[in-house]
Amino acid sequence: MTPPPRDVGLDALPDVVLCERATDGDTAAFEVLARRYGPMMRGYAMRLTGSTADADDAVQETLIHAWDHLADLRDGSVVKSWLMRICGRRSIDIVRRRREHADADTLAGVPDHRPTPESATIAGSGLDSLARSLEALPAEQRQCWVLKEMGGLSYEEIAEQLRISSESVRGRLARARATLMKDMEGWR
Structure with missing residues (x-):
């Protein structure tokens, strides 16, 4: 059909x-x-x-x-x-x-x-740490990171939504990722 x-x-x-x-x-x-x-x-x-x-x-x-x-x-x-x-x-x-x-x-x-209380606590601590690190990012970097990593948007879509250039999106994401990697070093 x-x-x-x-x-x-x-x-x-x-x-x-x-x-x-x-x-x-x-x-x-x-x-x-x-x-x-x-x-x-x-x-x-x-x-x-x-x-x-x-x-x-x-x-x-x-x-x-x-x-x-x-x-x-x-x-x-x-x-x-x-x-x-x-x-x-x-x-x-x-x-x-x-x-x-x-x-x-x-x-x-x-x-x-479900996970054991111990594994849930460890995972929850990691998420709490990530949330704190995200909150500490400048708003422009946090917006780009969330739209890319959680929303699945492309660089062009993020640029369009935030009304900035794709290059600005790339730069903000790079800085956000570098900061998050540094902050989350203990969780690797």
């Missing part, structure tokens, strides 16, 4: 136009947005949830929420970051639900395969 033909012209439209059309009920325009940003959202959700199935659920929930609330988006040019924020929240919600479900299983006598 071949997929139905789609309007190739929509793929060339900017996000603002696609958002306006999707807000007016154009499902083909929304489909273009979903295809355009779906892989990025999936990668981001996989990093947050650690599971392809949970990542797929997070992206699906994100797209449903986005379709229902697209009219609330005032500036269609920020649809990418808006979708990524929704995806991040949905991913975290899924992780929380999974944790609550695991706690209920433990109470019901299902074997617990």
